[in-house]
Amino acid sequence: MRTLRAIPLELTVHPAPPLLEVRGEAYIANQDFTALNAQLVAAGEKPFPNARNATAGTLKQLDPRLVARRPLRAVFYAVGACEGIEFATHAELLETLARFGLPVQQLWWVCPDLEAVLRCYRDEVICGYDMARDLRSRVPYEIDGIVLKVNRLADWPRLPAKTRAPGYAIVHKPVPWITPAETVLRAITVQVGRTGVLTPVAELDPVFVQGSTVSRATLHNEEEIRRKDVRVGDTVVVRKAGMVIPEVVEVVLARRPPDAQPFDFLAHVGGRCPACGGPVVRERIAGGAIEEVAWRCQNVAGCPAQKTRRIEYFAQRKALDIEALGASWPRSWWSAGW
Numbered sequence: 001m002r003t004l005r006a007i008p009l010e011l012t013v014h015p016a017p018p019l020l021e022v023r024g025e026a027y028i029a030n031q032d033f034t035a036l037n038a039q040l041v042a043a044g045e046k047p048f049p050n051a052r053n054a055t056a057g058t059l060k061q062l063d064p065r066l067v068a069r070r071p072l073r074a075v076f077y078a079v080g081a082c083e084g085i086e087f088a089t090h091a092e093l094l095e096t097l098a099r100f101g102l103p104v105q106q107l108w109w110v111c112p113d114l115e116a117v118l119r120c121y122r123d124e125v126i127c128g129y130d131m132a133r134d135l136r137s138r139v140p141y142e143i144d145g146i147v148l149k150v151n152r153l154a155d156w157p158r159l160p161a162k163t164r165a166p167g168y169a170i171v172h173k174p175v176p177w178i179t180p181a182e183t184v185l186r187a188i189t190v191q192v193g194r195t196g197v198l199t200p201v202a203e204l205d206p207v208f209v210q211g212s213t214v215s216r217a218t219l220h221n222e223e224e225i226r227r228k229d230v231r232v233g234d235t236v237v238v239r240k241a242g243m244v245i246p247e248v249v250e251v252v253l254a255r256r257p258p259d260a261q262p263f264d265f266l267a268h269v270g271g272r273c274p275a276c277g278g279p280v281v282r283e284r285i286a287g288g289a290i291e292e293v294a295w296r297c298q299n300v301a302g303c304p305a306q307k308t309r310r311i312e313y314f315a316q317r318k319a320l321d322i323e324a325l326g327a328s329w330p331r332s333w334w335s336a337g338w
């Protein structure tokens with residue numbers, strides 16, 4: 001850490017608190033990243049795929065001289081253990097760290113109420129979805145979202161933590177900021193759900209989308225495939241709906257193979273349930289706020305796919321939470337003829 005010039009060796013406050021643990025993140029600015037890669041290429045070495053990767057790779061280096069040569073910077077945004085100092089708000093904490101000579105993010109706003117949060121989001125973050133003016137154009141590194149935090153630290157313990165995130169902070173990524181990933185759709189398979197609904201799934205060439213590699217994406221239903229005119233062999237744009245479930249957004253028509261055929265759902269499953277061979281019927285399904293038309297397996301009692309999904313549903317964490325009961329047990333029961 002001592003070789004990172006962004007991190008001061010001494011705080012600019014006297015007397016300094018006896019103990020101050022600060023938390024932050026290292027990064028490489030866009031401009032520095034371009035220069036670093038040009039340097040590597042000129043030296044006959046392999047360039048880094050992205051700045052995040054270059055930063056992580058550099059911090060793993062055991063040779064401090066090499067780390068010192070890399071243009072790493074840092075920002076600090078939180079404190080851990082500290083003695084002799086207290087903060088009432090998150091804003092106060094950031095201001096204090098800056099006063100101590102630690103690099104902190106400069107672009108943050110304190111909003112007195114939710115109306116102000118929305119106003120700030122419109123005017124300072126997305127700026128009318130204008131790429132040339134939005135928040136991304138004002139920071140020297142790549143970002144794909146923002147963090148909203150509760151300012152008053154006394155409120156933090158009252159907000160229950162989520163599985164992998166604290167309760168007092170939430171990440172938001174504006175949808176137009178998400179870089180779409182393109183890949184080839186190799187096949188369409190059909191999954192049978194707990195209620196017998198047949199869901200088409202796109203089998204894709206693995207592609208990196210918003211932080212993870214994706215090789216399958218939902219196509220929702222027959223209607224959706226027709227509306228987007230998705231065909232096997234197409235190059236498609238993939239993103240994660242609500243940051244979690246990968247979905248096919250659209251087809252890149254310019255790259256459609258000349259022999260690609262319109263997808264015929266019923267012919268694809270041969271007019272039967274792909275799991276049990278039972279009859280399927282087109283039904284209107286009311287699923288929460290959305291209503292959709294889908295094909296449904298009518299073999300409620302005998303369809304192994306439906307039975308497996310029902311047991312999974314029953315045993316899941318949110319229901320009876322039976323850890324050992326996943327999908328593999330029921331599958332072995334059905335194949336043993338139960």
Ligand SMILES: [Zn+2]
Pocket residue numbers: 192273274275276277278297298299303304305306
């Ligand atoms: Zn079935």
